[in-house]
Amino acid sequence: MRILVCVKRVPAPGAKIVLTPDAQDIDASLLGFAVSPHEECAVEEAVQIVEREGGSVTVMTLGPPEAEEQLRSAVAVGATSVVLLPSDIPDWDPVSTSTALVSAISRLEDEEAPFDLILFGNESADSGGYQVGIRVARSLGRPMVTGIKGIDTEGDSVAARRETPSGWEVYRLPLPAIVGVKEGINLPRYPTLKGRMAARRAPVATMEPAESASGQSKVMLMTPPDAGSAVEILGEGPETAPAIVDIMEGLGLV
Amino acid sequence: MSTFLYLVEHDRGRIDETATGGMTGARLLAERTGSELHAVAIGAGAEAAADRLAAYGAEQVHLVSHDLLTDYGPDAWAESLFQLAGSVGAGAVIATGTDRGNEVMAQVGARADLAMVANCLEIEPDGDDWLMTRVRWGGSLHERARLSAPVKLVTLAPHSTDAAPSDQPAAGIVSGFTPDLSEADAVTIVVDRVTVSEGITLATAPVVVSGGRGMGSAEAFDIIEELADLLGGAVGCSRVVTNNGWKNHKFQVGQTGTVVAPDLYIACGISGAIQHWVGMMNAKNVLAINIDRDAPMVTKADWAVIADLHQVVPAISAEITRRRTLAAESG
Ligand SMILES: Cc1cc2nc3c(=O)[nH]c(=O)nc-3n(C[C@H](O)[C@H](O)[C@H](O)COP(=O)(O)OP(=O)(O)OC[C@H]3O[C@@H](n4cnc5c(N)ncnc54)[C@H](O)[C@@H]3O)c2cc1C
Ligand SMILES: Nc1ncnc2c1ncn2[C@@H]1O[C@H](COP(=O)(O)O)[C@@H](O)[C@H]1O
Numbered sequence: 001m002r003i004l005v006c007v008k009r010v011p012a013p014g015a016k017i018v019l020t021p022d023a024q025d026i027d028a029s030l031l032g033f034a035v036s037p038h039e040e041c042a043v044e045e046a047v048q049i050v051e052r053e054g055g056s057v058t059v060m061t062l063g064p065p066e067a068e069e070q071l072r073s074a075v076a077v078g079a080t081s082v083v084l085l086p087s088d089i090p091d092w093d094p095v096s097t098s099t100a101l102v103s104a105i106s107r108l109e110d111e112e113a114p115f116d117l118i119l120f121g122n123e124s125a126d127s128g129g130y131q132v133g134i135r136v137a138r139s140l141g142r143p144m145v146t147g148i149k150g151i152d153t154e155g156d157s158v159a160a161r162r163e164t165p166s167g168w169e170v171y172r173l174p175l176p177a178i179v180g181v182k183e184g185i186n187l188p189r190y191p192t193l194k195g196r197m198a199a200r201r202a203p204v205a206t207m208e209p210a211e212s213a214s215g216q217s218k219v220m221l222m223t224p225p226d227a228g229s230a231v232e233i234l235g236e237g238p239e240t241a242p243a244i245v246d247i248m249e250g251l252g253l254v
Numbered sequence: 255m256s257t258f259l260y261l262v263e264h265d266r267g268r269i270d271e272t273a274t275g276g277m278t279g280a281r282l283l284a285e286r287t288g289s290e291l292h293a294v295a296i297g298a299g300a301e302a303a304a305d306r307l308a309a310y311g312a313e314q315v316h317l318v319s320h321d322l323l324t325d326y327g328p329d330a331w332a333e334s335l336f337q338l339a340g341s342v343g344a345g346a347v348i349a350t351g352t353d354r355g356n357e358v359m360a361q362v363g364a365r366a367d368l369a370m371v372a373n374c375l376e377i378e379p380d381g382d383d384w385l386m387t388r389v390r391w392g393g394s395l396h397e398r399a400r401l402s403a404p405v406k407l408v409t410l411a412p413h414s415t416d417a418a419p420s421d422q423p424a425a426g427i428v429s430g431f432t433p434d435l436s437e438a439d440a441v442t443i444v445v446d447r448v449t450v451s452e453g454i455t456l457a458t459a460p461v462v463v464s465g466g467r468g469m470g471s472a473e474a475f476d477i478i479e480e481l482a483d484l485l486g487g488a489v490g491c492s493r494v495v496t497n498n499g500w501k502n503h504k505f506q507v508g509q510t511g512t513v514v515a516p517d518l519y520i521a522c523g524i525s526g527a528i529q530h531w532v533g534m535m536n537a538k539n540v541l542a543i544n545i546d547r548d549a550p551m552v553t554k555a556d557w558a559v560i561a562d563l564h565q566v567v568p569a570i571s572a573e574i575t576r577r578r579t580l581a582a583e584s585g
Binding site: 013014015016017026037038093094095123125126127128129130131134135137138139143144145146147161162164165166167168169170171172173174182183184187188214215216217218219220221222223224229231232233234235236237238239240241242244245247248251253254 | 325326328329351353356357360361363364365368369370371372373385387389390391392393394395396397398399400401402403409441442443444445446447448449450451455457460461485486493496497499502503504506509510511517518525526527528529531539540541542547550552553554555556557558559560561565566568569570572573574577578
């Protein structure tokens with residue numbers, strides 16, 4: 001199976017998000033970066049499918065040149081090849097992102113062969129637009145479902161499972177298909193030493209991203225007001241248990 | 255006068271607070287722009303919801319039916335909504351930012367080749383544009399965005415507007431709509447359902463007892479489970495716990511896990527990273543058990559114990575059991 005996974009590089013903030021003075025971005029000067037969690041699971045899922053059935057996993061991202069780091073981390077856990085669409089424009093909107101991805105996907109498919117399966121995250125961790133994968137699917141004329149926490153390959157189709165409050169709903173998509181996955185579909189592996197070595201040597205293919213316009217534009221970012229609570233320290237050991245249970249009784253929980 | 259469509263999610267005609275809150279948000283927006291609000295319900299049994307939808311401001315209720323609309327399917331739903339929007343000349347199509355709402359609206363956006371802005375908290379008209387505040391980072395950040403489009407496509411963040419019926423109930427004229435669907439739209443329809451019955455679910459439990467890296471091992475969760483059982487609550491955990499394989503992801507609270515809003519959230523050995531915090535910030539009360547006085551979870555909690563959770567948690571369980579035994583003996 002020939003699989004493509006689209007991932008996004010996002011900052012990994014700690015207890016609080018700090019904005020740049022112009023409020024256009026997160027101040028990431030002191031932060032590490034990660035692959036958005038749903039997409040980390042998408043990479044793992046693709047690698048597991050290929051381990052079972054053979055094939056290849058290509059991982060692609062549109063982002064700053066530094067996003068090469070996230071692509072290499074995908075190689076370290078089993079991706080076959082990686083593609084970077086480098087751009088210095090921060091924050092591409094969803095329409096523009098999907099246009100750039102579609103044009104790159106079409107080129108990769110023309111050069112080699114169509115992808116049987118393309119995986120996206122359910123939503124990107126930072127901008128959370130809930131739509132890039134769906135727009136790509138529509139442009140390519142392929143079926144897509146999102147929110148997926150289970151994929152079974154069945155010959156020339158995949159069964160995809162989505163969690164509902166009461167259980168699961170199941171979709172069956174003919175290949176080629178596109179699936180948006182959620183964290184929890186699997187437990188991503190840690191890279192091995194061998195994986196890390198492969199990652200360092202892996203060639204990163206680059207392609208110029210195609211640009212387009214859309215009606216959505218960012219004005220500024222804002223940190224929501226802090227509820228602000230004055231914590232009451234109950235104590236420093238197990239002898240606080242009666243005070244805690246008093247509180248629970250006060251809340252009507254015991 | 256322009257028409258706004260609101261996509262109602264219902265279960266055979268039963269609508270919950272997510273839908274009535276969404277209707278309320280959509281109605282306030284329609285009022286502000288001098289537009290008329292219509293509700294759209296797809297799937298069997300929707301007529302039962304018509305009166306309530308009128309009470310929440312629906313001038314018309316469009317009941318969408320088609321032989322292919324056997325169950326939920328993003329393409330079939332989006333294609334139906336897209337066609338209906340065209341036939342009424344809608345100026346905006348609105349849904350609530352649930353899994354389905356976001357998925358269907360993104361599909362509508364892709365069909366219309368128009369922007370779709372997800373999870374809006376507030377929307378103000380600005381000339382022909384809309385200015386909105388929307389959710390980013392699962393709620394730990396907000397974005398001010400501008401939308402310029404001939405037809406506005408948005409989802410409203412769940413629970414961003416409290417449900418309130420209209421002062422004057424609207425007409426709620428019920429009409430049927432049969433979209434033109436093909437087999438291609440039916441490819442992504444649900445083909446099977448599996449019901450899993452679980453006792454107390456994390457999302458709705460009145461108490462959540464949650465463990466983080468400070469637990470140290472999978473086995474240590476025994477003391478968390480014991481306390482949760484005594485309180486009739488659910489067990490939660492942080493992403494470090496899931497990544498370490500100590501607990502299944504279904505227990506994870508946070509941006510990429512479950513969002514909870516219990517009466518009491520007990521955070522044991524959890525530092526309070528923003529991505530965890532957004533998953534439990536709507537808890538009415540927070541108790542932190544942590545060895546670090548300066549951990550964000552401690553400084554943001556209502557109560558905290560600065561101590562080793564491995565000693566404190568069993569002591570709480572023992573105290574609850576002691577009081578219950580006493581009460582049983584004297585009662
Ligand atoms: C995009 C993105 C999404 C994410 N989504 C989520 C999410 O959904 N949910 C989530 O939880 N995280 C999420 N994370 C991860 C998050 O950033 C943190 O890494 C994680 O929440 C930290 O888990 P923790 O508090 O258990 O561990 P740590 O941050 O390591 O904290 C451990 C705490 O335990 C205390 N401790 C240690 N020993 C003891 C002891 N014996 N007794 C008492 N206290 C003790 C320490 O003082 C410390 O405060 C996400 C990250 C990113 C980048
Ligand atoms: N810049 C990007 N590069 C590659 N994939 C992306 C990018 N932005 C978004 N995606 C993919 O699209 C999914 C949905 O993103 P969004 O619509 O922003 O929520 C993400 O989970 C990624 O899989």
